[in-house]
Amino acid sequence: MKLKGIGLTGKALGILGLGAIGKEVARRAVAFKMDVIAHDPYVSREKAERIGVRLVDKDTLFREADFVSIHVKVEPKTLALVGKRELELMKPTAFFINTARGAIVDQKALYRVLKERRIAGAALDVFENEPLKPSDPLLDLDNVVLTPHIAGACYDNYEKASSIVTRGIEDYLKGVRPQHVVNPDVLDKKEDTPSAKTL
Known part of the structure; x- marks a missing residue:
């Protein structure tokens, strides 16, 4: 029997952006007994610690996390905030999750690290250009889960x-x-x- 799931307890979740949504994600991860780290220059260490989160610099987040989850808004300073350098810091066993906005991530760099298996996989609900074209190379990868910007649809x-x-x-x-x-x-x-x- 081949088990495909990965347990969350004891794993490190790295949250990029600890605003309203990032905090809610953190609360749920803490309930699963995950080690939650975050990078957000606008949140104080004290506020983060109150919800069980350890603030770290961006590079540490990408290096240490078993799962990286993006929760920042799109503005000029967050365009391509996550690029080749950050993605290559990730562990080969780590997963990348983006349900925020596609423009925050350099999609070509993400495709390369996924294709080269430099990270374990990704779950993406948002893309640089939406809807995703049928010819997009992300659709050919077996280590990525793609949804058409419907993560909050219920x-x-x-x-x-x-x-x-x-x-x-x-x-x-x-x-x-x-x-x-x-x-x-x-x-x-x-x-x-x-x-x-x-x-």
């Missing part, structure tokens, strides 16, 4: 998103600042807040 999430949007509209119409505003500067303008009467 009924619960859709229902929650609908409720959040509905509540935001209701709050706005009541003149209350919505909880999840992406561009708050527009609310700070001196224009009158619309009310239900203006609709």
Whole structure:
């Protein structure tokens, strides 16, 4: 009998980006008794330690982790944040996971390390160009799991998103600042807040 799974207990999870999503991933990994390390220049050591995470520099994260999971947002300074140098620091038994954004990773460099078996494998939900073309060489590899940017697609999430949007509209119409505003500067303008009467 050939076992294909890998146990998580005692393994090191390296989280690149310890924001809201990264913290939730860390909490779950700690519950599996993983050694959780992270790199995030915006998070204090104390905050990380409170959730059972040890902060390290980026190179240490890639060298020590058995699993590297990406959780940073795309902005100019994070474009190709993970490239050939970082990927080649990884253990040959390590796995790379990206459910954040494709532009954060140099996809050609990732393809090379996977093809050359310099790392054990990868799980990717996002790509530099989406959707992934049928001719993309990643599709020919047997050590990668690919999904079409649907990692968060489940009924619960859709229902929650609908409720959040509905509540935001209701709050706005009541003149209350919505909880999840992406561009708050527009609310700070001196224009009158619309009310239900203006609709």
